[in-house]
Amino acid sequence: MNSDSPRPSVPAGAALYIAVVQFLFVTTWTLYVLFLPRLLESAGLPAAWTPWILLLDQVVFLVADVASGVFADRVQRTLGRIGPWIVGATAVSCVAFLLLPHAVRLGGAAPLLALGLTVVWTLTSSALRAPPWVLLGKYAARPALPWLNALTLVGLAAGGATAPFLGVVLRDVDPRLPFAISSLTLLAATAGIIHLERSLARRSTAAATATAPTQPQAPRVLDARQTAWMVGILMLAAAFQSHVSLNAAAQYLRFVRPAALELLMPLFWVGFGVAMVAGGALCRRHGALALMASAALVGAGSALAAANAGSLPLLIAAQIVAGAAWGGMLVAMFSSAADLGRSGREGLALGTMFAMLALAAIARIGAVLAGWPTSAAMAPAMAWLPVALWGAGGVLIGLLARRATWPRSPSGR
Structure with missing residues (x-):
């Protein structure tokens, strides 16, 4: 019997519930960037500060993701309940988000208060990044995690797909209304995590056993293989950022007018969502690292096809395949982080993974500030950047997959 057998089964509904929370979180972020x-x-600050504020947000995420992951590990070991902490941090986050459009109307204190609320919101919203996956991994049998991760990532896919439509529908709306609705809805949904955790704990009398490590804990200091894993994730995430945020719109505009982008940009996320169906099964059958490497190489090929597409149908097909490849990569990232962190260090591993995603976003914002996407001289390099990063990252992760000493799920072959 493997070491994960004492853990109770986790219903798909639990993963889907967390997916709803993730969808609402992505929606609040979309509203924030939009407004x-x-x-x-309104606060008396120049709109040109927007990319710098977003850069600051990602820097905060970079630090807070690791801290919140480590804290989730500690809460899990000492108090045995992660849910109340997630809900408490989210409550602070939602209050800060709710107050943002009101604070900018407070006269001379508005600039400082608005910036302060932004930092508080970003800092506390890290509770909705790594910790929910720690909660899922706490009760789920390890062989089921890839499938449960895939279900949870459906929320990110839905949030990414609806982002362009929100930009159109809410363009002229007073921000106070969507900020209030989104923050209150997110808080209400997150509050259910406490009930969800209690329900999972009641599913088996062995739930308490799941909180006690049955294997040696993962090392506190990352070794060379784990450092290479971090670098690989950073490369894959940077490729995603450059392909979707820097290249996709320009590629579509070769064939369509700007108004069509709201229908075309979500196609990447359609492919992402479709990949969730097979991603969990492939990850369980072949191993997280093998799937991540294979999906990265597929992503490199699809990015190359998108850059050289001679017609709109070919470009659409390439973007859908790229989205499916990113979906496979992300499912494998979460599963490999769970393998790396077991037992008792899942939060640290997941927090580190999210930090790499934030660092990739920082690089993308830096490229925008440097003017690379609009530079004719940089155009060839920008087209090849996701190809090179996905390709190199896939090779690196593939080499890691060949190392028998990497932690593997009991279901891995």
Whole structure:
């Protein structure tokens, strides 16, 4: 019997519930990015500060993701309940988000208060990044994690797909209304995590056993293989950022007018969502690292096809395949982080993974500030960047997959 057998089975509904929370979190972030220039102007700050504020947000995420992951590990070991801490931090986050469009109307104190609320919101919202996956891994049998991770990632896919439509529908809306609705809805949904955790704990009398490590804990200091894993994730995430945020719109505009982008940009996330169906099964059958490497190489090929597409149908097909490849990569990232962190260090591993995603976003914002996407001289390099990063990252992760000493799920072959 493997070491994960004492853990109770986790119903798919639990993963889907967390997916709903993730969807609402992505929606609040989309609203924030959409209205940030207007909020800054209302507070007496130049809208040109927007990319710098977003850069600051990602720096905060970079630090807070690791801290929240480590804290989730500690809460899990000492108090045995992660849910109340997630809900408490989310409550603070939602209050800060709710107050943002009101603070900018407070006269001379508005700029400082608006910036302070932004930092508080970003800092506390890290509770909705790594910790929910720690909660899922706490009760789920390890062989089921890839499938449960895939279900949970459906929320990110839905949030990414609806982002362009939100930009169109809410373009001229007073931000106070969507900020209030999204923050209150997110808080209400997150509050259910406490009930979810209690329900999972009651599913088996062995739930308490799941909180006690049955294997040696993962090392506190990352070794060379784990450092290479971090570098590989950073490369894959940077490729995603450059392909979707820097290249996709320009590639579509070769064939369509700007108004069509709201229908075309979500196609990447359609592919992402479709990949969730097979990603969990492939990850369980072949191993997380093998799937991540294979999906990265597929992503490199699809990015190359998108850059050289001679027609709109070919470009659409390439973007859908790229989305499916990113979906496979992300499922494998979460599963490999769970393998790396077991037992008792899942939060540290997941927090580190999210930190690499934030660092990739920082690099993307830095490229925008440097003017790379609009530079004719940089155009060839920008087109090849996701190809090179996905390709190199896939090779690196593939080499790691060949190392028999890497932690593997009991179901891995």
